[in-house]
Amino acid sequence: MAQIEQRMLDGLLAPGDRLPSERELSQLLGVSRPSLREALRVLEALGIVEVRVGRGSDGGTVFVGTPGSGFANLLRMQLALGHFGDGDVLRTRSMLEEWAIVEASAHAGEQDFRELEALLGEMDAPELTARGFNRLDTEFHVRLTEATGNALASYLMSSLRMAIQRNMIEAYEKLPDWRRTARSVQEEHRAILHAVRTGDTQRGVELVRHHIIDFYAVGRP
Structure with missing residues (x-):
């Protein structure tokens, strides 16, 4: 979560951006896939990202464009x-x-x-x-x-x-x-x-x- 937050603060992630696949992102951040899933669940609960089920452009983790609840x-x-x-x-x-x-x-x-x-x-x-x-x-x-x-x-x-x-x-x-x-x-x-x-x-x-x-x-x- 800290690494993702830092990328947001550095302007590398913005609303509408889609994160890489779970496998790619875990390698990029140097963390295990279970740890990554846990971080994404927390970010989803906070309304920072939306985890969409599916493949290709329909699925993945996307940073939301408006503040949630x-x-x-x-x-x-x-x-x-x-x-x-x-x-x-x-x-x-x-x-x-x-x-x-x-x-x-x-x-x-x-x-x-x-x-x-x-x-x-x-x-x-x-x-x-x-x-x-x-x-x-x-x-x-x-x-x-x-x-x-x-x-x-x-x-x-x-x-x-x-x-x-x-x-x-x-x-x-x-x-x-x-x-x-x-x-x-x-x-x-x-x-x-x-x-x-x-x-x-x-x-x-x-x-x-x-x-x-x-x-x-x-x-x-």
């Missing part, structure tokens, strides 16, 4: 093991989302706002379950970060939200009336979006900070 899966397991406390998650979410408000206010276009409004409209549907509401809630926050134009930030937001989504769903389902809470959350979402659209970044930052802190304050993730 590997980071989110790893983060979710680390959170489950308590590697990061609630305070760490709270502060990280707050910093990232406050930054996103400022950047989205400067860079978001009309298409961004239409899609964000559409998500909020979907979240108003009376037939939604708590699970469905939280899925759309995650999409809203990720889409708002995408409106900054920073691909890495939106991926980090997506990974963080995916990592804590199960706890969010469980917390909602334990509420006596989760729909009442959802209506309050929707009011906050719309106020945040209005602040971004009008360029009122100070108000937007305050709103999103309270949006996150209030959620944690009542025992939710």
Whole structure:
């Protein structure tokens, strides 16, 4: 894995590149084929490569061109093991989302706002379950970060939200009336979006900070 990583850092491997056959690669790296298979399995789990079954151009190991869910899966397991406390998650979410408000206010276009409004409209549907509401809630926050134009930030937001989504769903389902809470959350979402659209970044930052802190304050993730 270290040798493959170094080749990536040196610019010798790029998205879409195909690795040599297992026999050729094991000889090139000077490792056994079982060791190589293990390394490739780890890289596949991390979303770095895709191992395709087949021969010729249809098969082999290819470096993926877009980030996968590997980071989110790893983060979710680390959170489950308590590697990061609630305070760490709270502060990280707050910093990232406050930054996103400022950047989205400067860079978001009309298409961004239409899609964000559409998500909020979907979240108003009376037939939604708590699970469905939280899925759309995650999409809203990720889409708002995408409106900054920073691909890495939106991926980090997506990974963080995916990592804590199960706890969010469980917390909602334990509420006596989760729909009442959802209506309050929707009011906050719309106020945040209005602040971004009008360029009122100070108000937007305050709103999103309270949006996150209030959620944690009542025992939710």
